[in-house]
Amino acid sequence: MRKITLAANWKMYLDESNSISFIHKLNADKDLFSDKDIILFPSHACIRAVKDHLDISLKIGMQDCDMHTQGAYTGSTSINSIDIDSCIVGHSERRIVYKETNSIISDKLNTILSSNANPILCIGETLKEKNENLAISVLDKQLSILPQDLDGKQLTIAYEPVWAIGSGDVPSNEYINEMLSSIKNRLKSLYSDTDLHNIKLFYGGSVDASNIEELLSVKLIDGFLVGSASANFEKFKEIVRKIKL
Numbered sequence: 005m006r007k008i009t010l011a012a013n014w015k016m017y018l019d020e021s022n023s024i025s026f027i028h029k030l031n032a033d034k035d036l037f038s039d040k041d042i043i044l045f046p047s048h049a050c051i052r053a054v055k056d057h058l059d060i061s062l063k064i065g066m067q068d069c070d071m072h073t074q075g076a077y078t079g080s081t082s083i084n085s086i087d088i089d090s091c092i093v094g095h096s097e098r099r100i101v102y103k104e105t106n107s108i109i110s111d112k113l114n115t116i117l118s119s120n121a122n123p124i125l126c127i128g129e130t131l132k133e134k135n136e137n138l139a140i141s142v143l144d145k146q147l148s149i150l151p152q153d154l155d156g157k158q159l160t161i162a163y164e165p166v167w168a169i170g171s172g173d174v175p176s177n178e179y180i181n182e183m184l185s186s187i188k189n190r191l192k193s194l195y196s197d198t199d200l201h202n203i204k205l206f207y208g209g210s211v212d213a214s215n216i217e218e219l220l221s222v223k224l225i226d227g228f229l230v231g232s233a234s235a236n237f238e239k240f241k242e243i244v245r246k247i248k249l
């Protein structure tokens with residue numbers, strides 16, 4: 005049976021006390037959330053508190069990490085600084101706001117692949133690139149940093165069109181299917197069947213309870229990377245109810 009993963013990218017929406025109160029609400033609704041395939045991505049500074057307060061078994065991840073794992077890197081966070089399940093890399097907010105290039109993202113991806121955590125590599129085209137019919141070549145370029153083999157690691161590719169993030173402008177299912185098919189073909193040309201088995205495809209960009217059921221009919225989607233709607237407990241709960249994870 006298809007098992008959908010829900011990844012909650014809290015970005016910088018929740019401070020420590022808001023993160024803890026979110027977790028208390030999850031704990032109070034054990035029957036709905038327990039043992040679901042949910043990964044929470046709090047701010048780095050809130051990961052410890054989230055782990056300490058969580059009474060149910062959910063995965064925890066980092067929203068980003070340094071390419072280095074230890075040393076004189078003021079203000080940065082090592083993937084090894086705390087035990088986590090997963091780490092996002094290459095999010096468009098990192099690419100655009102923090103000017104992270106494909107080369108930086110490649111170094112970070114390799115660092116995550118060498119750690120105990122599994123990477124979620126975000127890729128996606130801007131509106132301008134879409135309008136110039138460059139979406140597929142942009143995705144191909146962003147995927148060009150993938151390693152030759154995965155050595156048994158789990159990898160997730162999150163397709164997040166930049167123009168869909170935070171805009172309420174969700175692509176049609178046909179469009180998502182076309183992009184995910186292109187990503188899948190690229191992956192098939194790179195990896196063995198064993199590695200392909202360890203790769204998931206997510207969609208992200210303005211996902212909420214009003215569109216999740218429609219999006220679920222895109223069969224290539226294995227999960228969702230949700231931003232603002234995942235940082236609001238009631239909205240998040242509604243999504244979980246509708247997915248029936």
Ligand code: 13P
Binds near residue numbers: 095164209
């Ligand atoms: P929104 O769900 O707020 O559009 O953000 C999507 C995203 O960037 C998840 O990583």
